[in-house]
Amino acid sequence: MKKTILPSLNTLITVLLVFCFSSCDGIVEHNKKPLASEYENFQEINEHYHSDNFEVKLFCETQVSSSSSPNPIRIFPSVNNQLIVSCDAEKNEATQGDMLYYKIKSNGTVEDTLHLSQNEYWPEFIDGFMVFTNNDKAFYTTWPQNGDTTRLMVNVLNADLSWSEEQVYQKIETVKKDCTYWFFENVTNNEHYYRQFFFYQDKQWQMVWQKLPEYRSLDSSETANRYRNNVFRTGEEDPYLPENVTFLHFHPEEKLKYSHNIGGGNPGFSVTNWRGKAFFKTKIGDRDFNFFVPHIAVEKEKFDGFKDRFYTVLAASYPARTFRPSFYISPNGFAFYSSNSQNMYIIRKKESAKTDH
Template sequence: MWIAIGVISIIGLGIYFLFPIDKLIVERNSEPLPAKYAAFQEINEEYKSSVFEVSLVARVVVSSAASPNPIRIFQSVNDQLIIDCDAKVDEETKHDNSYYKLDTTGKVTDSIYIAYNGYWGNFVGGFIVYTNDKGAYYNTWPLNGDTTRHEVVQLNADLSWDADRVEAKIKAIKSGAKYYFFSSLSNDNVWYRQCYFYADQKWQLLWQKMPGYVNVPDEEGPFRYRKDIFRTGEVSFEIPKDVKLLHFHPEEKMKYSHIIGGGDGGFSVYNWRGKGFFETTVAGKNFEFMVSKLVVEKEKHNGYQPSLFTVEEPGAATDLYKPAFYHSSKGFSFYSPNAKKLFLIKLKN
């Protein structure tokens, strides 16, 4: 880690001496900001308003190509939402997750930390079903906050059923069980299919030995019971239709770069960086906000529609900026400025 920090420091010093600020910034804007935008604020914990309350509800450390959407929101039972956050801070926690339950007012009412211990947690209706290659258990935390562990009843664990009996049971499960999903695994080059199902007020697991490789289609997997409605880190070169860019106020014309990736390197440009002033609607009321260190580009390839980027320092690479909101019909909204943060915006009581 210290070697990496040293390399970054050397690169930073090289940029400073080879490209001093007076060469990276070539012009400054002397025009004052129009008075009507003076009260606009950035969306953060310091946002002050007599109408709106802004709070940071989730922050994560991880954000990478392996986890481009580290915060997710999905619908659950009791008309509530659940926030799912990657909890990785090191190698030991890379498969852990934190979950936050929100009621219809947007209030966090409960949370649970699921540390990976060989089992994967699957949200199905009012249950979390924990599965692995050997068995499973479940609790009813989404329904009532209860984390009591209940064992899943296993059928045909000794593989004594004949093929016809197994297929008949699967047919009955598909037609009669409230929930069911499949998974597959191999052991000593032998493939097995597991059918998890909820019937007779308990979760059960049916084992099936297969003649070869088994692929479980998405329409029969556990994730079909979970509907994500919002994910941080989603990128787009277009401004969302529920957000309006009211004004861009240039501050300094500078050199910055775009990193293309994929071995294609990048390129540098000179353009104005400044503040963007935006508007959206929260709970039927206009919500205004400001974004600093913003650059706006218009290119022929997208019909000269504005694309938004942020640039932290002169000479630095851009980050694509998407003013991403999820507006709930219950009267609150979520906002994500980047992959690592999620804010909740609602009316003051």
Template sequence: MKKILFIIGAVLLLTGALFYNFGGLDVYLLNKMNRSELPEEYKNYQNIDSTKSITFGRHEIKLMWESYTQIQSFMSSEGNVIIMTNEIPKDRNQKEVEEDGEVGSNRFYIDYHFYKLDKQGNVIDRYTYKSTRENWNEFLFGDFIVNYNKKYYKTWIKDGDTIRKPMIVQNKDLKWSEEEQKNGYYKIIEEAEDYYADDEGDAKRITYYMKGKWYQLHTNIKIPSGIYSKANPGYHNNLFGENDFKRKELAPNRFPNIMPVYFQRIELNKYTSSASGGGISDTSKDWEGDLYCQLLIKGDTLKFKEAISFNENFTTEKFYNTKGKDIRKLKAELEKEYVPYLFFSDKSLNFQLFTTNMNKLYLIKPVQ
């Protein structure tokens, strides 16, 4: 009898262990054990993803722009902030739009919206460029909007003019001697304010701005590797200083006026990824919850929260194991590993920019 009871107990123990590890019992129990009540002091924090403006002291923050891809931003030489967003068009042939960009191909049908802000954060001008298969690359290029395929530029950023102005095209027929091409190339490197080199079939073209004029030099000589661009046109204009929201190169305590103050665990989830080729599947857990933060602007404090999840795997297990106020000790590491927020201010501007997602952009201004 004892032997039978021992066998039954062993089977139950084994079954329990298997269910704990593979049937989700561990997650169930951990969720049941997670009974921490949100402290009263954090219950008035507002969800930053709200589309409504939030007033705090003498300031307000408002979600101003949303975009299909990453929003671009930069400050012009006139001191205006330029914002560029984009969206899938709604006024084109919908069948063509739906088929556009399928199977990893380029998406051509996009509407690009440019906004010009004065020093008070007011939109003082706007311009929309409707991209098509025939004309699909107008880029922010310094103080200009440039299309190096169609060889024109626009001066809207400086003076509000959206008329196409032709570039001066050099050596289009590739009849310059090698010496002439080299001299032209090195003159660009030494004297051009901005330049950008890209491929055009078997040859290359260098679009550049020098002494108040736009040029495009076509060349079939070998360009030294590593010297392709002085400017960074197109996709990488960003006042926050990051080309990619997930880059891990932020300086410690980069945002001294923002402090994560509390992490509230909400739910533990377990994920299993199936392995190919008969390998062992990988299982990991995430704590999903809300990150509570404070943003200080000239004596006013915005108390906000945003959804975030921490994985148990290296290098993020320290956040997974952290809860409550302990998140404050990990501010620098949190900003580097997760980049949960980005902030921009400038002494010449009477407003600030903020985001938790590079496809969204918030504007912070004094209350009128």
């Protein structure tokens, strides 16, 4: 008769504990292979990033959620070879709608900041001007070009609505042909419909009221937004990499099950996949900037030609979140970076790196 060998009590306990912990944290499998040596010195993008070539600092952050404002931090070019960073400054009900503006010099340093309460007016950036409008009044400043926040009143030409319809029409058509800057704003007052026609002429901003028989929506070519070109926005939900980022390597750490929430009334679905560290690079100035991101799952499918799609998975059974490492890279040796809606980092080349070739 053969002797039956039973596992020891300690072995059974060990097996049960491993099974229990794996089941409790939702991890299906762990990867035992070490990280490839060439990626050991890669770092996460935060204020602890240490490099001989670059310095990384948190530039701005906001508490506005992506659901209420999907792109709460934005960057757009301004006059004098500068950039303007606009950031939602809301922290509580008292600051709801407030905005912070940073004027960035060509070397990546902050020249000026402006905090505005949005209780009455909404500013429009038009090259060297900020034009503030509401349903009744309007003023402008020259803060973008010289930092001056003095309120200069818009000259209203027909405040009493005494102009004929033909006079208003002729003035608008003439201005459109002769002036560089002009735009419309719609106003509704006690079921009466108006348009405010703003324009810059004779070194001042002016406005003409136009009464309308019915409400007319504005075309994008008629609004002030056409003068502002956002070149960067936080919170962009796109699982594919931007063109200025290269995917280098994925190091799997644990296999787990997570979900995708589609939204819009459509049912979600679950995926079992590896989660780990993703390694990337971009180029800032003439140097490579390397970094890694933890808790990343990479997916590929036939429907998009097996392109890499990136998701953040914080824990098993949690919904995956789209991951996109977004950079605005200046030709002057600095960059802005964000991978979520609520904060943005600035990355600058160190002076020693600028002169060391």
